[in-house]
Amino acid sequence: MAIQTPTIEILGNRINAVQPSDVLEIIDQHVASSDNGLLHIITADSLAMVRTTREPDFKKLMDAAELVVPDGAGIIWASKILGIPLPGRVPGVALVSQICENSVKNNQKIFFIGSKPGIATKAAESIKERTKANIVGVEHGYFSSNSEDENAMLQKIADSKADVVFVALGVPRQEEFITKLRKYMNHGVAVGVGGSFDVISGNLPRAPQWMQKCGLEWLFRLYLEPKRFRRMLDLPVFVQKIIHYRLHRQRVKS
Ligand code: UDP
Secondary structure, X not given: OOOOOOEEEEOOEEEEOOOHHHHHHHHHHHHHOOOOOOEEEEEEOHHHHHHHHHOXXXXXXXXXXXXXXXXXXXXXXXXXXXXXXXXXXXXXXXXXXHHHHHHHHHOOEEEEEEOOOOHHHHHHXXXXXXXXXXXXXXXXXXXXXXXXXXXXXXXXHHHOOOOEEEEEOOOOHHHHHHHHHOOOOOOOEEEEOOOHHHHHOOOOOOOOXXXXXXXXXXXXXXXXXXXXXXXXXXXXXXXXXXXXXXXXXXXXXX
16 A cells, blocks of 8 residues: 555656655655555656556556656656646665665665676675675575576565565666565565666766766766667657646646
8 A cells, every 4th residue: 555645646657756864764664564465666757657558567566666766867857747746755875875884773675686697796795895685595586486496586585574675676677576575575675776886886887976966867977878779768758758748737727
């Protein structure tokens, strides 16, 4: 069931108008009560928004997630254009560190799954050194969907009794994986974190501050990984859809 917070709607998707501190509080509350189901957090960006308009199955996953936080600068931009401004971003990379830092006070157990072999381990080591978080398992993300290996992975996570699971398999695979994890875990929190382990491990640099401030992280990512060009063609589609929605809504009102 969706977590009760202020929300806005972007291209038919609920976005929770929360800040990182709200997310930490929600996680603490959820983890403190047992057997209340797995809480799925989606760190949403504009590409995910466009995907929901094309892929009904992905839209269902988005609707089913208990918390959808505004990760990308595009979502913040859209909220302003639509006259429903969000308080700010909840960037996935920073959220991983913040959740781990916060986990120490309640001794929450953390699991890292995803990214290329070696990357999750490096990311987990770096986080552990900085935060002293209790990381109970680390696995890479290169196994086939709907396979024995995947089932074994889901079981391993459940057996670890993790309270927070970070899943870095990319969109939409991480959301599908977390949906499967619901059958294995009846408590805790799972967060889809895309390429966060690549950044935390130092495998990919994070965009410089000035680019983050200007909302240009996507451009930096494209500069680092030009092969992302194809999927980024959805960025202008997002801008077009938001402007269309705004103009249409104004026409309906006047
Ligand atoms: N990945 C993975 N298994 C796969 C495909 C991808 O673990 O089968 C990882 C990949 O190594 C990277 C992350 O998933 O660390 C995808 O990051 P990306 O930034 O592309 O995610 P998105 O933009 O889709 O959120």
